[in-house]
Amino acid sequence: MNAFTGTGGLVRLILRRDRVLMPIWILVIGLLPLSLTSGTAELYTTDEARQGYINSLGTSPLLTMFYGTNPTEPSLGALMFWRAATGVVIIALIGLLVVIRHTRVEEEAGRRELIGSTVVGRHANLAAALVAVSGAMLLTGVLVALGMMSQDTPADGAFAMGMAWAFAGILFAAVGAVVAQLSEGAGAARGIGIGILAVVWGMRAFADIDERVSWLSWVSPMGWIFQIKAYTANRWWIFALLVVLVAALAALAVSLSARRDLGAGLLPPSLGPAEAPASLRSPLALAWRLHRGTMIAWTVGLAVFGILIGAAAQVGAELVADNEQLRQIMERLGGVSAAGDIMLAGGFGLLAVAVAGYGISAALKMRTEEASLRSEPVLATAVSRLGWAASHVTFALLGPAVVMVAAGIGAGMMRGADTGNVGREIGRSVAGTLVQLPAIWVLVGLTVAAFGLLPRLSAAVGWVALSICLLLGQVGALLQLSQTVLDISPFTHIPRVPGGDVSATPLVILAGLAVVLIAVGFAGFRRRDIPVT
Amino acid sequence: MENAIEVEGLIKTFGSTRALDGLDLAVAKGEVHGFLGPNGSGKTTTIRILLGLLRADAGKARLLGGDPWNDAVALHRRLAYVPGDVTLWPNLSGGEVIDLLGRLRGGLDPKRRKELLERFDLDPRKKGRAYSKGNKQKVGLIAALASDVELLLLDEPTSGLDPLMEEVFRQVIAEETREGRRTVLLSSHILSEVEALCDRVSIIRLGRNVETGTLAELRHLTRTSISAELATPPNGLANLPGVHDLQVDDHRVKLQVDTAELDSVLRQLSALGVRSLVSQPPTLEELFLRHYETETASR
Numbered sequence: 001m002n003a004f005t006g007t008g009g010l011v012r013l014i015l016r017r018d019r020v021l022m023p024i025w026i027l028v029i030g031l032l033p034l035s036l037t038s039g040t041a042e043l044y045t046t047d048e049a050r051q052g053y054i055n056s057l058g059t060s061p062l063l064t065m066f067y068g069t070n071p072t073e074p075s076l077g078a079l080m081f082w083r084a085a086t087g088v089v090i091i092a093l094i095g096l097l098v099v100i101r102h103t104r105v106e107e108e109a110g111r112r113e114l115i116g117s118t119v120v121g122r123h124a125n126l127a128a129a130l131v132a133v134s135g136a137m138l139l140t141g142v143l144v145a146l147g148m149m150s151q152d153t154p155a156d157g158a159f160a161m162g163m164a165w166a167f168a169g170i171l172f173a174a175v176g177a178v179v180a181q182l183s184e185g186a187g188a189a190r191g192i193g194i195g196i197l198a199v200v201w202g203m204r205a206f207a208d209i210d211e212r213v214s215w216l217s218w219v220s221p222m223g224w225i226f227q228i229k230a231y232t233a234n235r236w237w238i239f240a241l242l243v244v245l246v247a248a249l250a251a252l253a254v255s256l257s258a259r260r261d262l263g264a265g266l267l268p269p270s271l272g273p274a275e276a277p278a279s280l281r282s283p284l285a286l287a288w289r290l291h292r293g294t295m296i297a298w299t300v301g302l303a304v305f306g307i308l309i310g311a312a313a314q315v316g317a318e319l320v321a322d323n324e325q326l327r328q329i330m331e332r333l334g335g336v337s338a339a340g341d342i343m344l345a346g347g348f349g350l351l352a353v354a355v356a357g358y359g360i361s362a363a364l365k366m367r368t369e370e371a372s373l374r375s376e377p378v379l380a381t382a383v384s385r386l387g388w389a390a391s392h393v394t395f396a397l398l399g400p401a402v403v404m405v406a407a408g409i410g411a412g413m414m415r416g417a418d419t420g421n422v423g424r425e426i427g428r429s430v431a432g433t434l435v436q437l438p439a440i441w442v443l444v445g446l447t448v449a450a451f452g453l454l455p456r457l458s459a460a461v462g463w464v465a466l467s468i469c470l471l472l473g474q475v476g477a478l479l480q481l482s483q484t485v486l487d488i489s490p491f492t493h494i495p496r497v498p499g500g501d502v503s504a505t506p507l508v509i510l511a512g513l514a515v516v517l518i519a520v521g522f523a524g525f526r527r528r529d530i531p532v533t
Numbered sequence: 534m535e536n537a538i539e540v541e542g543l544i545k546t547f548g549s550t551r552a553l554d555g556l557d558l559a560v561a562k563g564e565v566h567g568f569l570g571p572n573g574s575g576k577t578t579t580i581r582i583l584l585g586l587l588r589a590d591a592g593k594a595r596l597l598g599g600d601p602w603n604d605a606v607a608l609h610r611r612l613a614y615v616p617g618d619v620t621l622w623p624n625l626s627g628g629e630v631i632d633l634l635g636r637l638r639g640g641l642d643p644k645r646r647k648e649l650l651e652r653f654d655l656d657p658r659k660k661g662r663a664y665s666k667g668n669k670q671k672v673g674l675i676a677a678l679a680s681d682v683e684l685l686l687l688d689e690p691t692s693g694l695d696p697l698m699e700e701v702f703r704q705v706i707a708e709e710t711r712e713g714r715r716t717v718l719l720s721s722h723i724l725s726e727v728e729a730l731c732d733r734v735s736i737i738r739l740g741r742n743v744e745t746g747t748l749a750e751l752r753h754l755t756r757t758s759i760s761a762e763l764a765t766p767p768n769g770l771a772n773l774p775g776v777h778d779l780q781v782d783d784h785r786v787k788l789q790v791d792t793a794e795l796d797s798v799l800r801q802l803s804a805l806g807v808r809s810l811v812s813q814p815p816t817l818e819e820l821f822l823r824h825y826e827t828e829t830a831s832r
Contacts, residue, residue, distance in 0.1 A: 108623075108662065184623075184662055184663075185623050185624070185662060187623075270660070271626070271658040271659060271660070272624075272625065272626025272627075272628070272629060272658055272659070272660050273626055273628060273629060273658065274626070274628040274657040274658045275628050275629070275632055275657070276628065276629040276630075276631075276632035276633055276636075277629075280629060280632065280633050280636070281632075281633070281636040281637070282637070283637070285633075286633060289622075289624075289625065290622065293624075372620055373616065373618065373620045374620050374621070374622060376586065376616060377614065377616060377619070377634060377673065377676075378634070378637065379584075379586060380584050380586070380609060380612075380613075380614035380686075381609050381634060381637035381638040382606050382607075382609045382610040382637060382638055382639055383606070383609075383637050384605070384606045385605075527588075529586070529587045529588060530581075530586045530587070531586070
């Protein structure tokens with residue numbers, strides 16, 4: 001028996017366990033470029049039209065941050081490789097999370113132990129997770145390529161794009177395999193992995209908005225993916241770099257795994273206090289303990305992101321100020337006053353969707369607590385169901401508020417450093433982040449309602465709703481969907497701040513809707529059986 | 534005597550599974566009541582209904598004179614619960630969980646907490662994810678036992694404990710319930726534990742109560758095994774009421790007899806002339822296996 005005996009069987013186990021989840025994300029990600037491309041192809045039929053589109057978007061540093069540097073030719077394929085770059089981050093995130101799900105999560109739950117006692121090699125579990133996820137990623141890449149070819153783009157470019165996407169996923173699957181070895185808890189492993197993703201993405205973003213540091217793009221593996229430049233340069237040799245890096249990461253994961261005990265991490269576990277602090281005496285205090293780590297991480301991360309947006313707004317303001325046509329386009333896209341404000345408001349709109357994801361996951365903490373049976377002993381004490389749920393919901397509502405304010409302060413500080421009035425800019429930026437809250441709260445409320453009424457489906461409801469909002473916000477206008485459809489997303493109703501006209505009505509209606517949804521969730525939770533597992 | 538727990542005709546269905554099918558249960562104040570039954574017979578479901586976590590479809594449940602569903606919070610101040618599988622927050626230390634659960638219940642006695650930590654030999658500084666199964670169980674037990682409550686609901690509380698700790702648990706429960714200070718509902722599969730601690734037991738099967746009583750009463754309902762050597766070849770034994778599994782080998786005889794019919798069988802034996810006699814009272818294991826096996830047979 002060697003260290004990889006049983007890998008095949010474990011791959012089948014992973015496929016069996018993910019038989020619903022995996023096909024869903026393969027299809028959604030694999031078909032995303034196709035749907036985007038067919039929409040774009042109808043709207044922008046000629047090279048001139050596409051070049052105009054590229055020029056209009058490409059001058060915004062904020063969008064360069066997300067999409068990378070402009071394509072060098074206006075072909076449909078090149079435009080789509082550029083415009084759909086957010087998908088690369090999503091697929092990387094999936095690769096990371098799925099590998100952690102099948103390695104560290106299994107180990108933490110003690111299931112790996114059961115598997116390990118059967119005829120499987122020491123590294124079979126890790127290898128199986130990597131093989132299964134890499135296979136799924138390649139399949140996704142092939143779907144992307146076929147989808148692009150169906151839109152009459154050149155086959156070589158289509159495959160370069162598909163494989164670029166696949167390798168973004170495979171790369172972060174390998175990163176996931178490494179970070180899964182580091183800590184005893186899956187939560188910490190996810191945190192480290194997402195941190196790495198943020199750093200390499202940020203390096204690439206920085207390299208793309210500032211030419212002086214464009215070399216950073218070659219330091220960051222995320223930069224390599226963008227540098228493949230499908231349809232234009234088609235740099236196939238970058239895949240050789242990626243293969244070497246993935247192999248090195250996999251080897252690192254294997255050697256780390258060989259060096260530690262089952263269940264242990266490389267980072268040593270610390271001892272806690274023997275007695276609880278005097279403050280830990282209410283369900284709210286417990287909820288704070290359970291939510292604070294994530295909340296602090298998001299606050300720091302979004303403050304940094306706010307600074308980036310503030311910087312991008314400054315560069316954008318200078319560029320757009322010179323170009324009347326651009327100004328009009330930017331006005332259609334977002335705000336209606338100064339160009340810097342337009343950039344800020346647009347940036348906050350993007351952040352808000354991400355922060356809604358945080359709000360939803362904070363609300364779903366209740367579901368995790370219930371399904372892991374940790375809620376049971378708490379609810380068997382003199383804590384009411386309502387008190388328990390309200391404690392968690394408090395952080396699902398307040399957390400996003402704190403995080404958005406941090407982003408607003410970050411952006412305002414950067415903006416103020418340029419305009420010379422820090423106090424005023426911080427105030428305006430924070431207002432801009434705060435107006436987003438009612439839309440975020442609606443999604444949190446929807447998740448809470450689902451938790452109360454359909455606990456088993458609550459995660460699906462929350463994430464599907466967020467995906468719909470994300471899609472409508474990102475591609476809705478591009479696909480010229482009707483306003484009625486766009487209005488489904490609460491974010492459509494948020495006024496552009498700073499710079500736009502603020503009408504309180506939509507904010508009040510959205511906040512009211514959030515309150516109603518949460519009340520419905522609480523009412524359902526008070527009546528239903530606990531635990532539903 | 535007033536009952537701490539009173540359950541009548543409780544019915545609970547999950548989808549197409551009927552977990553409780555007209556369950557009756559009465560636990561008197563101050564007694565330690567054993568709650569037994571095969572896996573999946575509805576013990577945990579019953580306890581969750583008593584905790585007001587599940588809502589019964591039909592039937593009556595009273596707990597400490599209140600309604601478990603409507604008066605949950607007030608009742609929970611007066612009881613402590615230990616699940617069979619204590620799950621802890623990975624990043625909270627055992628000591629923090631003990632304090633938290635105690636405070637949420639309305640306070641715990643620090644002296645008692647310290648004493649229990651020593652007796653159960655638990656390091657309260659470890660984080661939740663670092664504890665073994667048995668140590669997690671200890672965290673739940675200490676949190677419950679350090680609280681000054683009238684009623685303990687224990688759902689297989691000693692699963693995963695080593696024999697030494699099992700013994701500590703028995704001592705603590707015995708001390709706690711002396712003079713009827715506390716009422717305990719103890720769901721368990723460990724028969725020696727039940728025998729050592731319980732005043733009365735209820736055996737449930739397929740969501741129904743099949744037997745309730747003191748252990749002596751339950752023993753009475755089972756069979757005694759007898760093997761004897763007789764002066765004359767045995768006859769007429771097979772026709773006696775209550776005789777089972779009769780084996781005759783020349784002058785030797787082996788049989789099982791319902792304890793209620795013991796007297797008449799002994800008379801018949803002595804009439805035949807007894808040379809030697811071995812009689813074994815039913816063990817608890819036999820008692821339970823008989824109830825548990827009927828279930829398998831009836832399926």
